[in-house]
Amino acid sequence: MKGENALGDFLKARRGRVRPDESGAPSFGRRRVPGLRRDELARLAGVSQHYLTRLEQGKDRNPSPQVLNALANALRLDRDERAHLTALATTAPPPGVGHTAVSDAVRQLVDSWSQTPAYVRDRRFDVLAANKLAMALSPLYTPGRNLVRGMFLDPAVRTLFPDWTEIAAQSAAALRAEADPRDPATAALISSLLADSLFREVWAGYDVRPTRDEVKRFNHEVVGPLTLRRETLAVAGAEGQVIIAYQAAPGTPAAQALARLL
Incomplete structure (x- = not known):
């Protein structure tokens, strides 16, 4: 698991699962990769391709709530997937596993x-x-x-x-x-x-x-x-x-x- 870039890994994986015809992105010619290309997702989410590249590479780990919402919409994430995306983008310390002892x-x-x-x-x-x-x-x-x-x-x-x-x-x-x-x-x-x-x-x-x-x-x-x-x-x-x-x-x-x- 690449826990050090969990947000970027998640974005890349989910981008690969969205077909262009599902998202409304125009498709031209043969495609070398499954799902959306990076430029297509960037265009659908209203962000620059450069910024999306930084997110996927783990060089930027603090997207705004507005960007997260736009990415979630473009990736067609459901409620649980949106919550997971938001959790991956938080900079708060990890909550741990809770109490280790049962009352x-x-x-x-x-x-x-x-x-x-x-x-x-x-x-x-x-x-x-x-x-x-x-x-x-x-x-x-x-x-x-x-x-x-x-x-x-x-x-x-x-x-x-x-x-x-x-x-x-x-x-x-x-x-x-x-x-x-x-x-x-x-x-x-x-x-x-x-x-x-x-x-x-x-x-x-x-x-x-x-x-x-x-x-x-x-x-x-x-x-x-x-x-x-x-x-x-x-x-x-x-x-x-x-x-x-x-x-x-x-x-x-x-x-x-x-x-x-x-």
């Missing part, structure tokens, strides 16, 4: 959900706490483990998720959206993961997608298939910490399967 109250809350797998993670996707049912659902949710590392490097995780390829890509996109590349531990995590060819391919796509509430499918080695809904709850007063809980609709085969894990 007793949050730990007791998670442990009290005897029929709901739940764990607490930070913005670097390190698991900080988990109840017994979460760890029974998967060792991936054991405190001390990193979710993204496990997703890509643990063979057992590939069999746990029928949609593993898609979920692995989502985990990388969530890490990009939520973690701060200026945090040394985050940079070290990403650097180590780049040794994995699939992570390297996915990471190069520069997708940005925070963790969302959605349905996920599991294929547990003991109780078989489960379909659970993931809920994401921010921990008040603990920057970067979230509770991830998986729920099964009452009376469903998934709820009966979870009961067998108790």
